[in-house]
Amino acid sequence: MDAGVSSQFDFLFGNYPLDGAFDEMRDADGAVRPHYQALIEDIARLPVEELQRRKQSADLSFLTQGITFTVYGREEGTERIFPYDLLPRVVTAQEWSRIEKGLTQRIMALNEFLRDVYSDAKILADRVVPRELVYSCRHYRRQMREFQVPRNVYIAVVGSDLLRLNSGEFVVLEDNLRVPSGVSYMLTNRRVMKRTFPKLFHSYGVRPIEHYPQQLLATLRSLAPEGRTEPNIVLLTPGVFNSAYFEHTYLARQMGVELVEGRDLVTHDNVVYMRTTDGLKRVDVIYRRVDDDFSDPLAFRPDSALGCPGLFNAYRAANVTVANAFGTGLADDKALYAYVPKIIRYYLNEDPILNNVETFLMTEDIQRRHVIANLDKLVVKAVGESGGYGMLIGPQSTAKQQEEFARQIEANPRNYIAQPTLDFSRAPCLIGDKLEPRHVDLRPYILFGDKIHIVPGGLTRVALERGSLVVNSSQGGGSKDTWVLQ
Amino acid sequence: MLSRVADSLYWMSRYLERAENTTRLLDVTLTQMLDPGEASTEARWRRLVAALGDPPGLEWNGDLDSMAQMLVFDGANRASVKYCIDLARENARQVREEISTEQWQRLNRLFHHIHSAHATEQFHRTTGDMLSSIVDGIHLFKGVSDTTMLHGQGWHFIRLGRYLERAYATATLLEVFQPGLTLSERESTSYRYLEQVGVLRSCTAFEAYCQVYTADLSGDRILEFLLLNRLFPHAILYSVESTLHAIQSIQRNSNRKPPDELIACIGRLHAMLGFTTINEVMTGNPVAFLHSIRQQCLYIHGLIYRYYVHYSIHSALSA
Structure with missing residues (x-):
């Protein structure tokens, strides 16, 4: 490092505290980790104004492309861009290999769990998972009993949330097995990154992720009903008011499939058709971005107008494939999550490669008493919620909020779990004219068709507020590109 | 093509055509009223409304300025220019993947323009210019539709x-x-x-x-x-x-x-x-x-x- 770069380096890191938390870029002594070395030197070569200029041009590119999401609970139709941080998060080949193996193992086991629970229920008979936990789950679908789903694949599209603990170990925080979103940000972040730092990117040996839409299409095609050699694949969206509508249009366009709403679909004799100007066209595979509840008013919530009446019967008649299958939310229930290590051992006879976060079940008396006594230190989550809604973060909560949660837990213990407040890893972000550490998670996207395929990378979400632990886009989070090295 | 998509494109286009027609008719009528004619202002206004197909809510209230402003900016009136542009954009938004980025941006710009304080202010200052800017925006949209869309x-x-x-x-x-x-x-x-x-x-x-x-x-x-x-x-x-x-x-x-x-x-x-x-x-x-x-x-x-x-x-x- 020459002198100019070195002083710029010192300036950039002028406000970069290191404490117990794992830092993605610097080791415990403050030295830059080898896989970040070239990146940081390159960044330090650029004047701060240039960095900020590139950041602005990246933001503008998101805005003009209309890459926005809708925030709920505010004035209707508030469209915002998902804040983008300039610096990539770097994952080494070795780290990635472990993540890949661990997720493959976990998804195999969870898929097998769903197949078992909806057919023979051996795991319940063997008392590995408590029966009442399964049957009391809001996402358990009785309608799915004794139905063999195509190729036995329940969870074709998964986006698991990983965290990195102080030890440097990656753990699974959540398995999103229903309709995981965010993959369009992974793809657009990469495109913007290539435009902002072309030379740096080229020199780094980053594994490509751009083939995700094609891989998704191949996955969906592999699940088509028997005998449909040229399947008509569609993406089912709840419509323009959904927060992820941009992603739906993006994926449909990238895959070259029709983007349909429930009102475009009709069923007749257990076959699903879409209304086109050329008449009715048969639909073979539906990549569904609509929750179970809203998919078919005849089978699920009768007051929903988003879905297609008769869809579920057509599915059970094996005339159409729906991905993900119905009822998969059972396996990402936050209380059942505590049993995933046991589920892995039960079906695969292996130890989990990726561990869970320690989880307290409110249905267990001892654990519940411990949690209620320690609400100020723990994170409490409602089991069926996602997106950071319905959460209590102990250390940042008021006594009043804690009382409220204690009351709710006692009233409905099955509905809550608690976890320790995690100090998870941080990565450098450009904040103003300095680099500062912010908490990050990682959501890789897993596709399950003929076999399990994980695109090397994922969405790294950032809690942009200093000290904040919440990375959800709806709660002020941002994102950055994720580089998996060769 | 999906029926819903075809329907949205059809209505997007109809609403824009309607917005253009209404804007131009109003512009011409206001210009005509500068010259005294045999017909009263009220009669001319009635004729304008009749030429728009007699939409409700535009009954003469004696104040031409407020009537004209209503016809342009009253989003609650289904005959207004703003209403037509809102609906054209809403239809376009629902078929975002079918139209080109250029089309979307022109329409979006037009939408933000008529919703801006600047547009209202310009309407009071130089009505003709403001009405022309609306028609220009619609013409731009039609131009990029022909040159950028499949x-x-x-x-x-x-x-x-x-x-x-x-x-x-x-x-x-x-x-x-x-x-x-x-x-x-x-x-x-x-x-x-x-x-x-x-x-x-x-x-x-x-x-x-x-x-x-x-x-x-x-x-x-x-x-x-x-x-x-x-x-x-x-x-x-x-x-x-x-x-x-x-x-x-x-x-x-x-x-x-x-x-x-x-x-x-x-x-x-x-x-x-x-x-x-x-x-x-x-x-x-x-x-x-x-x-x-x-x-x-x-x-x-x-x-x-x-x-x-x-x-x-x-x-x-x-x-």
């Missing part, structure tokens, strides 16, 4: 919406103005001239008319030009012919049996206009003739909706 079914549905709306709107306008246009000399020539120019300008037809007939204005010729000209894009015959072409193009890329009734209805309207003369129209009942054009446009719209968008499942399965 000329497939979707594009033809956009044209279908535009020309059907235009044929209907022009027929409505002429139905209101025809009696005054072709009346024997009653007013003094200069006022009469202004009225006639006004009708032509409402259809951006003044210059084109002069190229065909010179500036020698006569009621019969104006009617002939706006009704039966084959080369002028705002003439009814031209619009009906374009509607017919759009339907034929949609049909050509389709493997579905052509809807006989739809082709027959557009063909009948086309023939009715194509094989007549202005003398024939004038010796008959011109108002009834114009009214019949409107009725046929409505009927054609209904058939398009029933055949392409909201057909019964039974009919589609047995086809």
